[in-house]
Amino acid sequence: MEKRICKYGTHRVVEPQGVLPQTAQKIDNTMEIADNEILIDVISLNIDSASFTQLKGEADGDEAKIAAKIMEIVESRGKMQNPVTGSGGMLIGKIAKIGSQLSYRDLAVGDKIATLVSLSLTPLKIEKINAIQMGIDRVDVTAQAVLFETGIYAKLPADMTQELALAALDVAGAPAQTAKLVGPGQSVLVLGAGGKSGMLCCYEAMRRVGATGNVVACVRNDFDRDKILENGLAHAVIISDVTRPLEMMDLAISANGGREFDISINCVNVQNSEMASILPVRDGGTVYFFSMAVSFTKAALGAEGIGKDVNMIIGNGYSRGHAEITLSQLRESAALRKIFEERYI
Numbered sequence: 001m002e003k004r005i006c007k008y009g010t011h012r013v014v015e016p017q018g019v020l021p022q023t024a025q026k027i028d029n030t031m032e033i034a035d036n037e038i039l040i041d042v043i044s045l046n047i048d049s050a051s052f053t054q055l056k057g058e059a060d061g062d063e064a065k066i067a068a069k070i071m072e073i074v075e076s077r078g079k080m081q082n083p084v085t086g087s088g089g090m091l092i093g094k095i096a097k098i099g100s101q102l103s104y105r106d107l108a109v110g111d112k113i114a115t116l117v118s119l120s121l122t123p124l125k126i127e128k129i130n131a132i133q134m135g136i137d138r139v140d141v142t143a144q145a146v147l148f149e150t151g152i153y154a155k156l157p158a159d160m161t162q163e164l165a166l167a168a169l170d171v172a173g174a175p176a177q178t179a180k181l182v183g184p185g186q187s188v189l190v191l192g193a194g195g196k197s198g199m200l201c202c203y204e205a206m207r208r209v210g211a212t213g214n215v216v217a218c219v220r221n222d223f224d225r226d227k228i229l230e231n232g233l234a235h236a237v238i239i240s241d242v243t244r245p246l247e248m249m250d251l252a253i254s255a256n257g258g259r260e261f262d263i264s265i266n267c268v269n270v271q272n273s274e275m276a277s278i279l280p281v282r283d284g285g286t287v288y289f290f291s292m293a294v295s296f297t298k299a300a301l302g303a304e305g306i307g308k309d310v311n312m313i314i315g316n317g318y319s320r321g322h323a324e325i326t327l328s329q330l331r332e333s334a335a336l337r338k339i340f341e342e343r344y345i
Contacts, residue, residue: 005034009148012123014078021079021148022121029078029123031144035101038151040093042126042143043112043162045119046170047089049195049269050293051082052137058084067129070139074126081120087292088119089137091145092156092166099149106155112162114169115145116152116323136167136344154323160330164337167344168326171197173315174267174290175204175329176322181263181286181313182208189252189261189280191242192268193217193234194224196344197290201265202233203329203336216255218242218276231335242268245275252280266291266315274299275306283309290315 005011011034013019014026021027033039047055047070059065074080080088092114095107107113115122123146131140147153156165174197182188188205192198198217205215217234219225225237236255240248253260260282266273266289274294277287287310289299299312319325330337 005036007036007149009121009123009150012078012146020121021123022081022118025077027078027121027123029074029125029146031123031125031146033097033099033146035099036149037099038095038102038147039097040091040113040115040145040147041096042091042093042124042141042145044166045080045089045091045139045141045143046166047080047119047137047139048085048087048170048292049137050291051085051087051089053269053293054082054084056134061134063132063134066132067139070129071126074124079120079122079124085292086120088122090115090117090119090166090170091122092162093145096144102149112156113153114156114166115147116154116169116172116318117147118317122146122151138166152318157327160327161345163345164330164340165327167196167340168200168330169323171200171290172322172326173317173319174265175200176319176325177288177290177313177315178204178265179208179325180319181288184208184210185212186262187214187216187256187259189216189218189256189264190234191218191264191266191273191277192291193228193237194219194221195267195269196340198267199228199233199336199339200326200329201267201290202228203333204325205265206233206235214256216252216261218248218252227339231339233336240276242273242276243270245279248276249279256280261285263288266294269293271295272298275302278303278308278310278312279306281308281310284311286311286313288313288315
């Protein structure tokens with residue numbers, strides 16, 4: 001392909017025609033690139049948490065079945081987009097070729113990058129799955145992928161391992177959006193605080209609320225509670241099931257001095273957490289849904305059903321400067337970096 005075509009990648013859409021690659025049911029994953037595309041030799045896929053949790057449940061935790069399902073999805077869709085959750089993840093790899101019409105002063109063949117766009121829109125062809133790292137949602141592969149002209153990326157930093165960078169960049173949108181939303185003196189509730197995005201959001205919220213604010217983390221077990229408190233990632237931690245919203249609301253509001261919250265941030269990886277995010281927030285407050293397991297319908301109709309006038313924000317995985325913000329957190333906080341190195345490498 002020598003002709004310069006759509007910068008958004010619509011020339012790769014097979015069906016249905018007229019839609020963008022993320023919406024498409026199938027895209028062309030031919031690894032002969034157009035002159036405005038980048039070819040990547042893929043090292044690892046980081047499957048997003050909601051998707052990987054669903055795949056594990058469907059396969060009863062069987063690695064071979066998970067691998068087979070991933071291969072089936074990619075072969076049928078030309079991309080890694082979980083048909084149940086609709087979500088993907090991101091990848092790390094080496095630049096194999098840069099289209100002739102592209103000029104990146106900071107990028108050259110052989111550079112290692114992390115793509116900061118979803119696998120749900122990225123043309124991908126997997127030759128072999130080499131390993132599935134169950135505890136960290138990572139799949140090591142022999143594969144190639146294509147990055148469109150508008151696709152964003154981050155060169156992997158020299159001061160940390162590629163595995164550490166991948167773990168953080170996978171959820172870079174969450175702490176960057178938190179930095180925009182949270183201000184001094186506010187009360188913030190983080191659901192799913194024991195995971196990657198949750199911990200990063202807690203850290204950023206603690207920085208932003210200052211001496212007069214309050215950050216409450218909601219986790220699933222004692223281990224996560226103790227880890228968050230030991231490392232000063234929240235002022236208080238509650239253990240609750242986010243699918244039981246009334247119980248969770250009572251615990252959360254109690255941890256906030258009996259007051260409703262200014263902001264809640266949803267980072268969970270299971271379904272039916274919408275109302276647990278909405279109920280504890282005051283009228284006029286903000287609910288930020290970063291989780292890919294969230295249903296817009298359940299959130300919108302649920303808020304209407306209980307008469308809650310809250311601002312609901314869908315978690316855009318991209319926010320200007322999000323890669324730099326997230327990596328700087330790991331550089332600033334030795335405690336946060338240690339947790340990530342222990343859990344996700």
